[in-house]
Amino acid sequence: KLFYRLVVLPPPLGRGRGGRRAMGNQTCCAAKDAGDSAQAEAATVPVFEGSLGSGGRDSKRESLPSFGAYVPTLEDFTYKVTLRRESGTKLGLDVDYMAQRMSLPIMAVTPGLAQQWNDTSPEDKKMRMGDSIIEVNGISGDIAAIMGACRSHQSLEITLVRGMSYENLVSDLEKLVKAKNCGPILIRLSWHDAGVFSQGKLAGGCPNAALRLPGGGEGQFPANAGLRSVALSLLEPISNKYCPFLVSHADLWALAANIAIRVMGGPDVPTRFGRVDAASPAEGVQSAAGRLPEADKGVAHLREVFHPKGFDDKAIVALSGAHTVGRCHPDRSGFEGAWTDEPLRFDNSYFVSLLQKSYKPHTSVKGCPQFMDAASGTIMLPSDMALLADPAFRFHVERYAKDRAAFFNDFTEAWTKLQENGCLNLRDIC
Numbered sequence: 001k002l003f004y005r006l007v008v009l010p011p012p013l014g015r016g017r018g019g020r021r022a023m024g025n026q027t028c029c030a031a032k033d034a035g036d037s038a039q040a041e042a043a044t045v046p047v048f049e050g051s052l053g054s055g056g057r058d059s060k061r062e063s064l065p066s067f068g069a070y071v072p073t074l075e076d077f078t079y080k081v082t083l084r085r086e087s088g089t090k091l092g093l094d095v096d097y098m099a100q101r102m103s104l105p106i107m108a109v110t111p112g113l114a115q116q117w118n119d120t121s122p123e124d125k126k127m128r129m130g131d132s133i134i135e136v137n138g139i140s141g142d143i144a145a146i147m148g149a150c151r152s153h154q155s156l157e158i159t160l161v162r163g164m165s166y167e168n169l170v171s172d173l174e175k176l177v178k179a180k181n182c183g184p185i186l187i188r189l190s191w192h193d194a195g196v197f198s199q200g201k202l203a204g205g206c207p208n209a210a211l212r213l214p215g216g217g218e219g220q221f222p223a224n225a226g227l228r229s230v231a232l233s234l235l236e237p238i239s240n241k242y243c244p245f246l247v248s249h250a251d252l253w254a255l256a257a258n259i260a261i262r263v264m265g266g267p268d269v270p271t272r273f274g275r276v277d278a279a280s281p282a283e284g285v286q287s288a289a290g291r292l293p294e295a296d297k298g299v300a301h302l303r304e305v306f307h308p309k310g311f312d313d314k315a316i317v318a319l320s321g322a323h324t325v326g327r328c329h330p331d332r333s334g335f336e337g338a339w340t341d342e343p344l345r346f347d348n349s350y351f352v353s354l355l356q357k358s359y360k361p362h363t364s365v366k367g368c369p370q371f372m373d374a375a376s377g378t379i380m381l382p383s384d385m386a387l388l389a390d391p392a393f394r395f396h397v398e399r400y401a402k403d404r405a406a407f408f409n410d411f412t413e414a415w416t417k418l419q420e421n422g423c424l425n426l427r428d429i430c
Contacts, residue, residue: 183260184326190257206422210284217281266346
């Protein structure tokens with residue numbers, strides 16, 4: 001990551017159009033799935049379920065796009081600037097240059113053409129710190145070429161996006177989580193995007209946002225019911241603005257989940273960037289069977305699914321602790337109910353509930369077997385109760401019930417690994 005002050009160089013001989021470049025590792029998702037997957041797929045249900053509660057009042061348009069019928073597109077945030085200069089004139093923009101990114105965030109407007117433009121332009125046309133350049137003289141997607149044009153072309157037609165910065169992205173996601181109480185389903189979205197990774201007989205898979213794409217593949221998995229219609233709809237105003245110029249969709253989903261965890265009281269999970277979005281459903285895996293855990297299964301199944309991902313028993317229990325938030329929806333998984341008394345609070349109450357409440361067999365309205373505590377109405381799934389049946393699993397359940405800090409530490413380690421499995425060349429900054 002480099003910090004540049006753009007200055008004038010001799011004009012170029014010609015002008016070119018840069019092609020869009022993918023960020024990060026482009027070969028992380030080659031998958032090898034079981035040959036006969038249709039029958040197994042039909043029985044696959046998600047272990048992690050999201051909760052979409054009734055949200056508060058929508059934020060104002062200038063800070064967070066409207067949640068009404070109209071969904072803002074990138075064009076709603078873009079504006080154009082035309083600059084002409086004589087030899088030796090400074091452009092007057094300090095920008096944050098990073099080769100892997102498809103935009104140039106403005107760090108400062110300094111004396112030069114940019115300041116002259118601002119002095120004579122209305123407020124909605126002024127260039128500001130936090131805006132990002134996404135195209136110069138028809139060149140987009142190639143940051144090196146955009147930089148070259150900014151430095152050398154005498155006539156510049158610049159397209160910018162208002163408020164396209166990492167800080168504004170984080171702020172918009174925080175406001176979304178608080179306004180819509182949608183933290184749990186954002187966690188589930190990231191989990192199901194990344195959780196398809198496996199190594200062994202089911203090789204490949206990685207977080208590449210393939211489930212956003214129509215036409216089959218991960219978007220049609222029964223385990224992903226509700227993710228496209230609910231989670232992606234909630235994120236759409238934000239993804240329309242920031243993807244792909246600042247972050248990929250897969251990076252956005254990972255960041256959104258980690259912000260949701262923090263906003264709901266959980267650990268501050270670090271996010272690294274550089275995941276590459278799938279361009280077609282074929283770039284994702286073709287079956288969830290053996291990749292995503294099934295909620296009606298027990299101890300052996302959990303190990304069969306998680307061990308090939310590189311997770312030991314401790315990590316399996318820690319990741320299961322994400323059930324401390326959210327609820328099951330019968331129209332998505334067939335199960336119904338929340339795991340904890342406060343399904344929007346990320347803490348260790350899931351483990352406390354497992355040990356202290358009295359769960360009895362119960363059948364959901366869809367006929368799915370689950371367990372319910374009559375006193376509180378909270379539920380556990382067969383895969384949750386399996387954590388008590390196995391001594392190695394139960395050891396960690398008891399430890400996390402007593403020590404929230406230990407749970408947060410182990411969860412952060414396992415969750416970060418889950419989000420990054422199958423990806424190369426990730427970076428610490430957006």
